[in-house]
Amino acid sequence: MSKRGLRTEATRLPRHGAGQGTATLPSATGMVVQGGALPPPAPWTPDEGLHLRPLGLSPAEQAIRSLIEPAFDVQYYLLTNQDVFAAGIDPLDHYVRSGRLEGRRPAHWFDPAFYQKAYPDAAASGHDPFAHYILYGRAEACPTSRINGPARQALGLIRAPATCRPGGQLDTILHLHPLVLVEDLRGRLVDAGALTVSISHDQYMQSVGDIQNLIGSEQAAFNARGEGYLHLAPAVPLTTLATDEPGKLYLHVTLNGGYLGATTAAELLDALAALSPDLPHRRRLVVHCLFGHSVHVVAALHEVLAHPDLQPPEAVFWTHDYHSVCVGYALLRNDIAFCGAPPPGSLACRVCIYGEERPAHVAAVRYLFDAIPFRIAAPSAVALALWLRHAGLPHRSAEVVDVLRLDPTAIRLRMEGAPGRGSPGRPVCVAFVGHPAPHKGWDAFRQIASELSQSGFYRLLHLSSSGDQDLGGVVHVPVRVSPDQPDAMATALAAVGADLVLVLSPWPETFCIAASEALAAGADVLTLECSGNVAKLVQRTGRGQVFATADDLAAFLASAEGVRYVRARHSAGAEVGRIQLLGATAAMPPDDLPVSPAPSARGVMADHA
């Protein structure tokens, strides 16, 4: 990457009460930075100052041109059709000559394919759809594009969680011999200062994701204190609770970050019971995620950790999502809209894909909370408020626990001329970060990508661990964030020069490391009002824009507004920084509430016998 023309103002940002100062640091992109004044942004729009070559239309084509000219969006056409822009062809001439026959959009608000489908008489008329709209459809106020397309598309794909269980047999797993399990645990735990048993939905050392990284930081923090950390993940991944009996429920066992193997829940409970007298006296159960776990096994786990002569083991339940409120853990009704957690059995639940399974799920979760007096740990105030309002579950206490901190590294970047960030001639780099899932807004991103994929003014990227969702016009950048490389995503975002990161989550995210990673990399965040903690972060930092709907956000990008915004943003400078994961449960203050007898989970196993 060229260093020419780059000037950077370096400013030490306030940090934990520190005084003002300056620093000259290598930026995250590896560019040398130095102080200086900010220049005014140069004007820039796709059609500004261009000399566009006419095609010489026939009289018939000229008639069409005259008809549609007032409604044709020149800037949009150039923005979304790089070949036309690069060839320097008059965009309206191009549309009349060939674009309309190729199904290209003449404006963001007009989708020829939709119009033809909605109005078969338009197709039969012989007019091209846009001309038909000008002649007839506009006067009749015909809709011109499918609104909420991603949501409509998602509706066609939703499946009830119970139908998503993997079939067949387990993959080959290392089944620990019970004696080996006991000896492994004994050997590494007897001298530990305390024991934390944590459960989540997958093996945090192998999988990639926000929760996995938090667990990694939690394990590291506890280990650093000389405490033992035993993690349990289901061998069969589910998004529901498991209903298998303990003898048939396989769990992956990881001890202090090292994978031991798989065992049945029954064998694990037996091993812990046998070891109980020798285990550290201070014991803790931490639930990060219940996917794939049996509430009966978790309750029994808490009971087996209890020592008759000691205080009951501390139990922490994290609200990383809303799985304790509904089997649809994101509270996305039909995977498209935040539902607000209405009462089970309501009409909203009846028409929701998760509604049928919710009553049984909620009853099972209730059983667990009746059995264990949990401390509720919420990764944000948004998550805590929502959980307290809707879960209706008994708990010992509830608090917000910060899981990460964005440490500014005291750099402000600004550009002076091409080809740096925000420069004319340099495409605006728009990135989607992480798993391409509906609850992360992937469908909305896909729609945006389909419209902007041929634009020379935007460069679309998808940064994630796997690139199995191939999108035309979107470059996949493989990035693997792991406990030993927590900054990998922020570093990658900076390296590719991301200007904007789209966080399109249609539900109130409890936390979202991707948004913080964007800020750390010097990118701004475009998000939605309903994104919970993300919208709050953008509003608090002023680093981005919050839109009412995904369609509004798409329109922002499809106009030159997105480009202008980035130019203005970079001319003002963008802070970069470093993300610190704080250790999750290890960052919680000691539980100083008076001890009350834990509700007994005795008989739990008998229920399953």
Place this chain on the structure above:
Amino acid sequence: MRVCCFTSLTLAYAARAMVLAETLRQAHPGWTIVAVLVDRPGNGPAPLPGFDEVVSVNDLDIPGLPGWLFKHDVVEACTAVKGAMMCRLLAGPYDAVIYLDPDIAVFNPLEEVEAALANADIVLTPHQTTPNTPTAAIKDNELGSLLYGTYNLGFIAVRNGPTGKAFAAWWASMLHRACYDEPEAGLFTDQRYIDLVPGLFDGVRVLRHPGCNVASWNLSTRHVTITADGAILVNGEPLRFFHFTKAGSIGDLMMDRNAGDNVEAFELLAWYKRRLHHYGQALVPAPWAYGHFTNGVPIPREARRLFRARRDLMAYFADPFDAGLHESYYGWLHAEHPGMLADSAAIAAA
């Protein structure tokens, strides 16, 4: 109030009828739910879970049933029996009889309908309750209503009394005479007749509640919302019943045109399709029993129209479904109008 609610269907609409029964039962567990089956089940009455009684079209005492049925296509036939069934049920112990199309789902108790029946003999729901402004919506609604009828006959409620019985008898007689899809002749099955009802009968109540008979065609003026406390509202009022007309085909396109940005309406449609799939899995697809001659050749629409236009044919061929080559309508068509059967025969052969 003792209420009987009935619907009319062929076996192809069995899954839809089961959704109707399921949702109606949830809203009104005390109502009697009956179906009239305009089809020929293989062995006795078709099992329709959720219904208290299934009445065969053969049990409606319709004179000259085969010839009369032959005059109708499937939609016309299912509609034509509604009047006779209404009369039959009004002769029973009910205080009111309500008809609902099989492709309706009930979401909340029909409180406004029950309240209206306390003071009215006949309750109707118009296709539209709010004027449209865009020309496209006017074409779909105002002009559509002028062509096909002001009131949607996916719903009608009748109080059991002298006026209700008089209405039902008149309705049944009109439907027996001509329940045809012939807008050019001023007919659209049973709907255009009902335009005359406010002039012919006292005690007519036009129910304009926005939550009643919500459908793809009126979503241009009715907005569905789903609230955080779990309610489903239409223009701020509770959704009573949704009419999923032609869901999966032209109804989806109509929703595209009229519902536009109202994603919640599409959520209801997606739910409805899931329920249809749920019930449909256990069903064996079967062609309509009255859709073909006894030799399996589909009956062309022109053959039905010709038959019902010719009194001599109706008088001569008592069972026009018979496909014998002699003394049959099929044989007569074969000789006199061979082109009319050619396509159908090819379909049957394929």
